Amino acid sequence: MVGPEIERLMQLLSRLPGLGPRSARRVALHLVEKRETLLLPLATALAAVGETVKTCAVCGNFDSIDPCSICADSRRDPSILCVVEGVGSLWAMERTGVFSGRYHVLGGLLSALDGIGPDDLGLPRLKARLADGAVREVVLATPATVEGQTTAHYIAEFLATSGIIVSALAHGVPVGGELDYLDDGTISAALRARRSY
């Protein structure tokens, strides 16, 4: 009914995170209506990202240069390395503007269920990166989920004899968080890690 081109566009749009068939239809219609100001620029932007963006061979970040702009930035502290699950976590860390070291993107988490073992996570790559002794501290910033914490634990074990300081993000009450809406695990963790006032 809408022609094969629009049909194909809707089908691809419905595979984007957060978009179902209905919202994909709405987005497709909006794009056709805004052909000059949105559809064509978006096609160009996608092609540009497809052509230029690559995975940094050092840390696993996405950037148009390799090594990425973070790895290439001499103002970033080379002695502190933050280990994250994926580029989304790296972006989240960068938005805070607080971390001045460099990153290591695992590209996943250990998962017995999904059959993801240590070799799938580029841990040999991490080991190679740490071999020159330049990194003094590894900050584990994997998510506070079972798989995230299992992965963090595995990496901590793996670095136990390396002489490198291993730290991890603190657990606690999120800033702005109401106790009523927090799960028991978070409250227990915040209580255990309480600080003098």
Added chain:
Amino acid sequence: MVGPEIERLMQLLSRLPGLGPRSARRVALHLVEKRETLLLPLATALAAVGETVKTCAVCGNFDSIDPCSICADSRRDPSILCVVEGVGSLWAMERTGVFSGRYHVLGGLLSALDGIGPDDLGLPRLKARLADGAVREVVLATPATVEGQTTAHYIAEFLATSGIIVSALAHGVPVGGELDYLDDGTISAALRARRSY
């Protein structure tokens, strides 16, 4: 921090209906991660729509052929014409599979607030289309909003002396609708239009 190409992509994605800056970021990351299977096909699909899809000169529908596949389909009844606000409404009508006539897309609704008058709605185009006497009935399917109903009223007036039957979609309880959640206007309309059982 993410490079100008990804930045530009996020900015365009955030202009899509239903996507804010956060979901645009999530979608952009997903696209970069699925470069071969999603990003490049989507760029191609958008370019294909941009190149092939045009506005039907007869009815205002979007299609890769002009006149569109509905206007060109000889099995569609040429004597009944459904007037809709936009192509989204046309798609919604077509999904029902119940309407066998043809369409006229207004491309908007009368709106004093937005300064949209009769001349902006292609009503001269509608008049020209009706001039040959082939259309026996015009079904007004504009939305059940103030602007939609004002537009329907205007078109009905405009066709009053033409000898063409003018009808409109019925108001009433939506199928599957609970009375508790319906507004008073809908319930009143459904009561006024009650039918013998």
